[in-house]
Amino acid sequence: xxxxxxxxxxxxxxxxxxxxxxxxxxxxxxxxxxxxxxxxxxxxxxxxxxxxxxxxxxxxxxxxxxxxxxxxxxxxxxxxxxxxxxxxxxxxxxxxxxxxxxxxxxxxxxxxxxxxxxxxxxxxxxxxxxxxxxxxxxxxxxxxxxxxxxxxxxxxxxxxxxxxxxxxxxxxxxxxxxxxxxxxxxxxxxxxxxxxxxxxxxxxxxxxxxxxxxxxxxxxxxxxxxxxxxxxxxxxxxxxxxxxxxxxxxxxxxxxxxxxxxxxxxxxxxxxxxxxxx
Amino acid sequence: xxxxxxxxxxxxxxxxxxxxxxxxxxxxxxxxxxxxxxxxxxxxxxxxxxxxxxxxxxxxxxxxxxxxxxxxxxxxxxxxxxxxxxxxxxxxxxxxxxxxxxxxxxxxxxxxxxxxxxxxxxxxxxxxxxxxxxxxxxxxxxxxxxxxxxxxxxxxxxxxxxxxxxxxxxxxxxxxxxxxxxxxxxxxxxxxxxxxxxxxxxxxxxxxxxxxxxxxxxxxxxxxxxxxxxxxxxxxxxxxxxxxxxxxxxxxxxxxxxxxxxxxxxxxxxxxxxxxxxxxxxxxxxxxxxxxxxxxxxxxxx
Numbered sequence: 001x002x003x004x005x006x007x008x009x010x011x012x013x014x015x016x017x018x019x020x021x022x023x024x025x026x027x028x029x030x031x032x033x034x035x036x037x038x039x040x041x042x043x044x045x046x047x048x049x050x051x052x053x054x055x056x057x058x059x060x061x062x063x064x065x066x067x068x069x070x071x072x073x074x075x076x077x078x079x080x081x082x083x084x085x086x087x088x089x090x091x092x093x094x095x096x097x098x099x100x101x102x103x104x105x106x107x108x109x110x111x112x113x114x115x116x117x118x119x120x121x122x123x124x125x126x127x128x129x130x131x132x133x134x135x136x137x138x139x140x141x142x143x144x145x146x147x148x149x150x151x152x153x154x155x156x157x158x159x160x161x162x163x164x165x166x167x168x169x170x171x172x173x174x175x176x177x178x179x180x181x182x183x184x185x186x187x188x189x190x191x192x193x194x195x196x197x198x199x200x201x202x203x204x205x206x207x208x209x210x211x212x213x214x215x216x217x218x219x220x221x222x223x224x225x226x227x228x229x230x231x232x233x234x235x236x237x238x239x240x241x242x243x244x245x246x247x248x249x250x251x252x253x254x255x256x257x258x259x260x261x262x263x264x265x266x267x268x269x270x271x272x273x274x275x276x277x278x
Numbered sequence: 279x280x281x282x283x284x285x286x287x288x289x290x291x292x293x294x295x296x297x298x299x300x301x302x303x304x305x306x307x308x309x310x311x312x313x314x315x316x317x318x319x320x321x322x323x324x325x326x327x328x329x330x331x332x333x334x335x336x337x338x339x340x341x342x343x344x345x346x347x348x349x350x351x352x353x354x355x356x357x358x359x360x361x362x363x364x365x366x367x368x369x370x371x372x373x374x375x376x377x378x379x380x381x382x383x384x385x386x387x388x389x390x391x392x393x394x395x396x397x398x399x400x401x402x403x404x405x406x407x408x409x410x411x412x413x414x415x416x417x418x419x420x421x422x423x424x425x426x427x428x429x430x431x432x433x434x435x436x437x438x439x440x441x442x443x444x445x446x447x448x449x450x451x452x453x454x455x456x457x458x459x460x461x462x463x464x465x466x467x468x469x470x471x472x473x474x475x476x477x478x479x480x481x482x483x484x485x486x487x488x489x490x491x492x493x494x495x496x497x498x499x500x501x502x503x504x505x506x507x508x509x510x511x512x513x514x515x516x517x518x519x520x521x522x523x524x525x526x527x528x529x530x531x532x533x534x535x536x537x538x539x540x541x542x543x544x545x546x547x548x549x550x551x552x553x554x555x556x557x558x559x560x561x562x563x564x565x566x567x568x569x570x571x572x573x574x575x576x577x578x579x580x
Binding site for chain 2: 003004007010011014015097098099101102103104105106107108109273275276277
């Protein structure tokens with residue numbers, strides 16, 4: 001199995017496609033950081049102008065943590081697209097290029113091959129989120145100083161500098177699980193397709209549709225919301241509550257992992273029964 | 279002498295939706311055969327080959343390879359088969375060497391650099407080992423396709439349309455390579471094609487399929503020599519000869535073409551009679567020959 005994963009990684013990183021995600025993340029982070037460096041204070045002043053009338057806020061609120069928190073919000077749409085591009089190509093790309101015939105006429109188990117591809121897609125998703133973390137917290141230090149962090153969500157939370165780093169590590173960890181769901185979804189579509197574009201578009205369509213349902217406050221959608229993975233993609237924000245509601249986090253992670261498992265099992269079921277006609 | 283069978287397929291049936299692609303195909307391949315798998319495009323050749331390789335599951339019927347049922351023995355069977363199915367598609371962004379190295383790894387075998395280079399040398403690509411496959415011509419890809427079938431030293435090699443799209447020199451190269459693999463290395467080969475001349479030159483046994491059904495299976499030479507064959511004759515007085523022949527051989531359909539050649543499908547032995555008839559009627563026979571090719575045979579039976 002390790003050999004199969006090594007081969008899949010080798011093939012993935014021999015192509016330019018894999019590097020699109022890394023370059024995109026570098027640019028996304030850089031653009032946000034430069035923007036915040038130049039105009040960030042004005043933006044923050046606008047956001048907290050009502051607070052300033054009540055509280056006396058001292059210190060540098062535009063710091064590496066505040067900007068990283070803003071960057072983490074890109075997990076919503078940007079990173080899923082990048083993950084889906086690669087995960088959606090893992091199986092369909094081989095079918096489209098005709099190389100599946102070469103692979104599946106060799107004495108390698110279909111299930112093992114699929115597992116290797118699935119793990120490779122998840123490793124890639126993990127690498128993207130880790131890069132996002134390294135860029136945000138590492139490159140960010142070139143532009144910004146560390147400092148206390150203010151989070152405006154349902155309430156106002158102000159975290160001391162010493163209390164922030166573990167929250168970010170946990171949030172990025174949660175973000176990795178979120179991206180595994182997207183990778184698993186794109187992978188599922190990839191198993192059925194013979195071109196790479198279809199799975200990416202399909203995964204993004206599902207993501208957008210489910211996100212709308214998850215965020216649409218209409219009674220008819222309420223019963224299904226707890227079962228949609230999109231209702232939990234922003235669960236990383238829970239680590240910036242005080243106190244942290246671990247029960248809610250475990251439940252959210254449970255739903256995400258259940259989705260990953262179902263997407264994976266359905267992929268195996270389809271792939272092992274599939275006639276290779278491409 | 280009882281020949282050892284390598285592949286036995288019985289009653290294979292496969293539907294794609296309402297369309298029956300393969301309809302009860304039986305075939306037997308013996309060790310040491312170059313087994314031609316013939317049929318027009320869309321006749322079910324590729325589907326049958328994919329069923330032999332477990333790429334497609336048959337709706338019904340059974341396949342035994344190396345005396346093992348395919349069902350439940352996929353990995354064991356595939357470890358003894360090298361296959362090239364339709365187009366030779368590779369990882370274009372990798373070198374020929376790297377492609378072979380990766381494919382060997384998928385087969386679960388550790389192959390040395392020397393072994394891969396030897397295989398590349400066998401197919402005449404050793405000097406292009408480090409070139410990216412995207413720079414290869416179709417003929418070179420086809421040769422690389424055959425090279426990948428040899429990586430794990432299989433007993434049985436299955437090549438689906440190996441000379442498709444090749445120029446005459448490329449076809450000759452592949453033909454020589456196939457014969458070399460059979461004669462010098464003792465490989466058994468199944469080769470599908472719709473190019474009959476090629477089958478005639480390399481195959482010792484063959485099956486002809488049409489519309490998903492077996493039309494005939496057997497020894498190539500026996501199949502060619504049996505039944506009706508096409509006669510071509512050039513006579514001094516073609517119109518007179520045609521009238522005479524039509525009058526004498528009522529059941530034979532004689533036709534004359536623009537070159538004044540008279541052609542007809544005749545049974546073996548009738549040629550002599552035709553010659554005598556024309557000569558006895560003072561018509562000089564300038565040329566008389568029988569077409570004796572697989573192509574004629576194929577056209578007659580499909």
